Amino acid sequence: MNHLAPRLCFFIFLGVGLMLTNFSCQRVDPNCFRLELLPEKNHPLVHLRVLLRIGSANDPRGKEGITQLCLNLLANGGTRTKTYQEITKAFYPLAVSVELNVDKEMSVFSATVHRDNLEKFYALFREMLLDPGFREDDFHRLKTDQLSFLEKTLVNNMDEQFGKEILNLMLYENHPYGHHEAGTVETVKSITLDEIKAFYKDQMVQGNLIIGLAGGYPDNFPAKISADFSCLPRGFTPQLKLPVPKPAKGLEIVIAEKETPATAISLGFHHPLTRSKDDFFPLWLACSHFGEHRQHLSRLFQKIREERGQNYGDYAYAEYFLQGRDKFPATNYCRQQQYFSVWIRPVPNSNRHFVLRQTLRELQKLVEAGIPKERFDLVRTYLLNYTRLYTQTLAERLGWQIDSHYYGYEDFLGEVQKRLPLLTKEDVNRAIRKYLNYQNIYIAIITKDGEALKEALVANTASPIKYANPRMPASVLDEDKEIEIFPLPVKPENVLVVPASEFFQKPGIPGKK
Amino acid sequence: MVQLTPALLILLGFATSVSAGSSDIFPYAYKMEQLENGLTVVSVPLPFPNIISYYTIIRCGSRNEVELGKSGFAHFFEHMMFKGTKKMPRAAYDDFLTRLGAGTNGYTTDDYTCYFVVFAGRENLSRVVEVEADRFINLYYDEESLKTEAPVIEGEYYSSVSNPDRRLLELLRQTAFEKHSYKHTTLGYLEDIKDMPNQFAYSQQFKERYYSPDNTIILVAGDFNHDELMKLIKYHYNSWPRSNYLLETPEEPPQTRPKRAHYPWPARTLARLAIAFHGPAFSAEVVDKAALDLLAQASFSPSSPLYQRLVIEEQKCVSLNASFPDRRDPYLLIFTATIKKDEDLPYVEQQIVAELERLKTEPIPVETLAGVKSNLRYSLAQDLGTTDGLASTLAFYLNLRPDPQILNRLFRLYEEVTPEIIQQMARKYFRPEASTVVTLTGGKEP
Numbered sequence: 001m002n003h004l005a006p007r008l009c010f011f012i013f014l015g016v017g018l019m020l021t022n023f024s025c026q027r028v029d030p031n032c033f034r035l036e037l038l039p040e041k042n043h044p045l046v047h048l049r050v051l052l053r054i055g056s057a058n059d060p061r062g063k064e065g066i067t068q069l070c071l072n073l074l075a076n077g078g079t080r081t082k083t084y085q086e087i088t089k090a091f092y093p094l095a096v097s098v099e100l101n102v103d104k105e106m107s108v109f110s111a112t113v114h115r116d117n118l119e120k121f122y123a124l125f126r127e128m129l130l131d132p133g134f135r136e137d138d139f140h141r142l143k144t145d146q147l148s149f150l151e152k153t154l155v156n157n158m159d160e161q162f163g164k165e166i167l168n169l170m171l172y173e174n175h176p177y178g179h180h181e182a183g184t185v186e187t188v189k190s191i192t193l194d195e196i197k198a199f200y201k202d203q204m205v206q207g208n209l210i211i212g213l214a215g216g217y218p219d220n221f222p223a224k225i226s227a228d229f230s231c232l233p234r235g236f237t238p239q240l241k242l243p244v245p246k247p248a249k250g251l252e253i254v255i256a257e258k259e260t261p262a263t264a265i266s267l268g269f270h271h272p273l274t275r276s277k278d279d280f281f282p283l284w285l286a287c288s289h290f291g292e293h294r295q296h297l298s299r300l301f302q303k304i305r306e307e308r309g310q311n312y313g314d315y316a317y318a319e320y321f322l323q324g325r326d327k328f329p330a331t332n333y334c335r336q337q338q339y340f341s342v343w344i345r346p347v348p349n350s351n352r353h354f355v356l357r358q359t360l361r362e363l364q365k366l367v368e369a370g371i372p373k374e375r376f377d378l379v380r381t382y383l384l385n386y387t388r389l390y391t392q393t394l395a396e397r398l399g400w401q402i403d404s405h406y407y408g409y410e411d412f413l414g415e416v417q418k419r420l421p422l423l424t425k426e427d428v429n430r431a432i433r434k435y436l437n438y439q440n441i442y443i444a445i446i447t448k449d450g451e452a453l454k455e456a457l458v459a460n461t462a463s464p465i466k467y468a469n470p471r472m473p474a475s476v477l478d479e480d481k482e483i484e485i486f487p488l489p490v491k492p493e494n495v496l497v498v499p500a501s502e503f504f505q506k507p508g509i510p511g512k513k
Numbered sequence: 514m515v516q517l518t519p520a521l522l523i524l525l526g527f528a529t530s531v532s533a534g535s536s537d538i539f540p541y542a543y544k545m546e547q548l549e550n551g552l553t554v555v556s557v558p559l560p561f562p563n564i565i566s567y568y569t570i571i572r573c574g575s576r577n578e579v580e581l582g583k584s585g586f587a588h589f590f591e592h593m594m595f596k597g598t599k600k601m602p603r604a605a606y607d608d609f610l611t612r613l614g615a616g617t618n619g620y621t622t623d624d625y626t627c628y629f630v631v632f633a634g635r636e637n638l639s640r641v642v643e644v645e646a647d648r649f650i651n652l653y654y655d656e657e658s659l660k661t662e663a664p665v666i667e668g669e670y671y672s673s674v675s676n677p678d679r680r681l682l683e684l685l686r687q688t689a690f691e692k693h694s695y696k697h698t699t700l701g702y703l704e705d706i707k708d709m710p711n712q713f714a715y716s717q718q719f720k721e722r723y724y725s726p727d728n729t730i731i732l733v734a735g736d737f738n739h740d741e742l743m744k745l746i747k748y749h750y751n752s753w754p755r756s757n758y759l760l761e762t763p764e765e766p767p768q769t770r771p772k773r774a775h776y777p778w779p780a781r782t783l784a785r786l787a788i789a790f791h792g793p794a795f796s797a798e799v800v801d802k803a804a805l806d807l808l809a810q811a812s813f814s815p816s817s818p819l820y821q822r823l824v825i826e827e828q829k830c831v832s833l834n835a836s837f838p839d840r841r842d843p844y845l846l847i848f849t850a851t852i853k854k855d856e857d858l859p860y861v862e863q864q865i866v867a868e869l870e871r872l873k874t875e876p877i878p879v880e881t882l883a884g885v886k887s888n889l890r891y892s893l894a895q896d897l898g899t900t901d902g903l904a905s906t907l908a909f910y911l912n913l914r915p916d917p918q919i920l921n922r923l924f925r926l927y928e929e930v931t932p933e934i935i936q937q938m939a940r941k942y943f944r945p946e947a948s949t950v951v952t953l954t955g956g957k958e959p
Binding site for chain 1: 561563564595607608610611612613614615616618631632633634657660661662663664665667668669671672674675676677710778779780781782783814815816821825826828831853883884885887888889890891892894895898899900901902955
């Protein structure tokens with residue numbers, strides 16, 4: 001790729017940056033970047049966020065992992081004039097680093113810096129994104145790290161995440177979402193530095209960028225940034241036209257087999273909603289009732305953890321969820337397609353069959369009976385108050401602002417305050433019946449003795465469990481009698497047992513024809 | 514001239530009101546009071562609108578687990594603290610927090626256990642104070658409830674069982690310490706976790722000893738009025754009786770020979786190395802720990818020559834880190850590395866040891882030290898940038914010394930540290946006979 005044009009631009013505009021305030025074109029011209037500003041004049045900090053409207057779904061076939069590797073070279077590599085070592089040395093006294101998050105259709109560089117240090121930081125940050133070095137040694141370092149993550153860490157050191165990633169493979173087989181952001185061992189190995197440079201040239205164009213600024217930045221700073229980033233070529237990558245993902249037929253199960261004392265379970269299925277649809281609000285409320293992330297109010301949490309002490313927690317989500325600060329949702333993981341999911345944290349292997357039965361039985365009850373009136377009132381009140389805590393930091397406030405605009409709102413959280421009071425229990429139950437089901441589900445399980453579990457699932461073998469408490473309440477024991485024989489319609493051809501080490505070697509689910 | 518510190522004023526029966534001075538790193542005015550029963554209250558009204566963080570800091574953590582078979586108990590008891598009271602049983606407590614839409618949880622560390630309720634709306638403060646006071650004074654649960662909760666801890670243990678870093682730290686502490694309760698992690702040993710269902714009587718004793726006002730700090734930060742807060746706290750917490758229990762942690766004998774241990778991880782993983790030396794307890798008065806903090810940053814942060822060589826240039830390591838946590842009793846100075854190839858483990862170990870030897874003879878450049886001090890100041894400014902960021906940061910320091918001035922004193926001490934002092938500390942603490950080296954390597958290709 002030829003870097004000359006952007007570089008030339010960089011120097012030309014350096015002196016005249018303040019004069020170039022092309023904000024006016026930004027909301028109408030798709031070839032132009034957009035600014036998202038959130039000034040808080042007296043705030044001592046400034047948060048910068050450069051968002052690309054591309055992600056791992058834009059990886060070309062056979063080069064899965066290239067978006068992450070390319071952007072990581074910008075965030076954690078040198079520039080044309082400075083080595084990565086020089087950059088880390090310069091950043092250190094400022095207590096700042098550039099964070100990179102790559103998702104399916106969105107990637108974000110972000111940093112929070114004290115306003116004392118804004119100029120110094122920004123001078124380097126700008127160079128990292130607009131004039132990268134693409135050095136061989138940085139490329140080798142980051143590619144090796146990405147491969148280590150896929151080959152060793154993801155499969156062997158983080159079972160809960162591993163389970164979620166297998167669920168993603170199942171939900172999006174032969175789909176642009178259907179690989180991990182880090183790619184696969186085979187495809188990452190095949191990526192060359194020239195391919196990275198070409199990818200940068202294609203994707204780092206103005207229209208792909210949203211540039212966010214929040215906090216106590218000087219009045220002239222947006223103009224300065226605007227001038228600098230105007231040197232990128234105009235243009236944009238059209239939003240992906242995603243295929244309809246293949247729904248599960250019955251209970252489709254993949255068991256990743258490894259030596260482990262506990263079983264991690266993730267399950268889910270697609271739905272056609274995103275936050276931009278009206279029906280999202282009642283579905284979101286239903287999921288909060290069923291499994292609000294790390295909160296006691298969750299029905300699954302109450303039944304599995306609180307009543308029975310089976311594990312650390314059990315949650316359900318109406319859309320892709322990543323935990324941000326504390327337990328709040330992370331921002332800027334917007335997607336065109338979403339799914340419902342349940343995350344069952346590791347349970348002792350001896351109880352895995354029981355807990356899977358219990359989870360699906362609870363889901364069936366939710367779909368068939370809906371949400372009770374008192375729970376509807378409670379969860380609605382909860383969400384109205386809890387979402388007021390989502391925007392405590394500059395990064396959160398700016399992140400939510402960007403997400404709001406992506407989904408077509410001026411202020412999504414403000415919309416929550418307006419819409420939830422208007423919702424009825426019937427709205428929620430209608431959404432539950434329309435978008436949730438208990439018959440067609442993808443289920444990912446990380447456990448040992450996978451074949452034994454498969455056999456038990458297919459045969460619907462009874463799965464009673466034992467408690468440390470000899471005086472468990474009769475209501476719990478009575479319900480257990482129903483759960484331990486709760487039939488799961490599992491067909492042998494729908495259960496795949498695969499050694500854990502075979503995942504993420506190549507695109508797709510290993511062992512699947 | 515005798516200068517009265519805020520802590521001293523409190524001992525003399527005064528309440529303290531402190532404005533931030535121009536040289537203070539802690540930028541907010543705060544007030545501190547102590548009730549007659551020993552409960553310390555720190556309040557920091559903040560300009561950020563509408564959010565209030567209400568923290569209850571119990572100065573009890575896994576450090577307090579000095580009896581055999583009781584490892585992990587402080588963390589287990591944290592779980593039991595959510596069981597409600599006779600006046601407000603668990604379901605009612607959950608219902609209250611749910612309607613409030615509060616961000617709420619607890620966490621347990623080596624030295625303290627912290628419970629927080631973060632919520633919107635100052636009109637909710639009075640009810641939060643009432644409910645939290647009731648919970649800490651009148652906690653009630655039966656043996657069955659304890660037996661049901663105990664396996665949740667086992668589940669929590671399993672949720673990170675596949676993480677080799679946790680295993681490395683467990684093995685390091687187990688090897689490095691002989692007697693002190695820092696020998697085990699906050700989760701505790703698995704065999705002790707499995708025995709938790711049988712510890713009902715001990716749990717009652719544990720509460721009486723440690724969950725008392727003389728061992729507790731209430732920290733409130735955010736959008737509220739101090740006088741109103743104090744009125745509420747005095748009304749609701751006054752009946753909480755003192756414990757007067759004095760914990761004696763076993764003294765760790767000086768280490769006289771180098772120790773080494775290895776953990777064979779059953780699956781493929783990147784190799785891990787941890788090298789530790791026994792270090793000093795936290796202090797904002799004695800310079801040792803402050804100087805070591807600066808040493809860790811100067812010599813092992815991403816800008817340090819060793820990091821740049823091992824991680825960026827030679828690409829032997831994925832990460833290199835020095836961690837000298839602040840603890841109430843003497844803890845460990847820990848260096849860790851995640852290494853790309855097993856065969857490079859000895860080389861990386863040798864390079865870290867060589868760097869520590871170099872620190873004994875060559876002073877750190879003055880400009881490097883200035884960069885470290887700048888980093889620490891700006892890092893803290895970022896931590897203090899939100900209501901809850903401030904509360905969680907301050908909670909940590911209040912556990913060490915129940916006085917917000919501790920942060921100002923610590924940062925003034927940092928300013929006094931010179932390259933020569935750092936050199937002296939390297940000589941004093943990095944003695945080979947006081948070292949513990951722990952390694953972890955993975956299984957072979959499938």
